Amino acid sequence: MGGEKMEPKQGETIIAGVLFKRKFHWYCTERALWKMDYRRLYDSYHDRYRREGKGEAAFVKEVGSFGEFISSRYRIPVLDKDTAKEFLKQIAADEISAGELAYMADRAEVQGAIQPELYVNFDGRQLYAADTAERFEQYAPAGWQTARADFRSLIPEQERFWR
Incomplete structure (x- = not known):
């Protein structure tokens, strides 16, 4: 969204893990951006x-x-493999490292307050939302695999910031 980097705020922002062209990144953005269609x-x-x-x-x-x-x-x-490059370029300022997220998670007042809510794999056309997240899967592009599930095992080990 440009400007100042967003920080995770429950109900306002979302922590989304994104796989695109075999590279994984975390983003902290406005929630509505991930309603893909x-x-x-x-x-x-x-x-x-x-x-x-x-x-x-x-x-x-x-x-x-x-x-x-x-x-x-x-x-x-429609946010999909064909539009992902442009979209990710637009939200580049909202990228956040696993280290930054781990630091925030350690300092959070509530244990587990900083958690990933969304996993988007543009390469494999998959969208997984945490059970606590709103219904992002309703707005996935046609032909995508979607689920409300614990997707943390899909995150590369070096990117796992939670405890």
């Missing part, structure tokens, strides 16, 4: 507005057009 997300918001009896004008005023909506994620409608 923004068309599906936009449509779900639209459906919710209809169910709540809100009109089209209210929806467009509050959420915006689809073009405006995807501008919040660098104009990338």
Whole structure:
């Protein structure tokens, strides 16, 4: 998102482990960025507005057009292997090392407060969300393998920052 580096804040940010072109990286970003199919997300918001009896004008005023909506994620409608390079370039400032995460985890007031919530493997088209995470798998691109599961064993050993 540019500017100042984000720090993990429960409910606001997410710690996502990403495998792309056989290289693993951690990112701490806004949660919504990882709802990978923004068309599906936009449509779900639209459906919710209809169910709540809100009109089209209210929806467009509050959420915006689809073009405006995807501008919040660098104009990338579907985050997948084809768009990952551009997306990861845009969030490069949000990359965080395992060492930084381990330091934060050690200093956290609550044991286990700093935990990975998402594993995205662009190479293998896989998205795994921790049981505590919101339903990111609902917004995975078509053809992706998704699960709500403990994915920590998939993380390279040298990148495991938790205790």
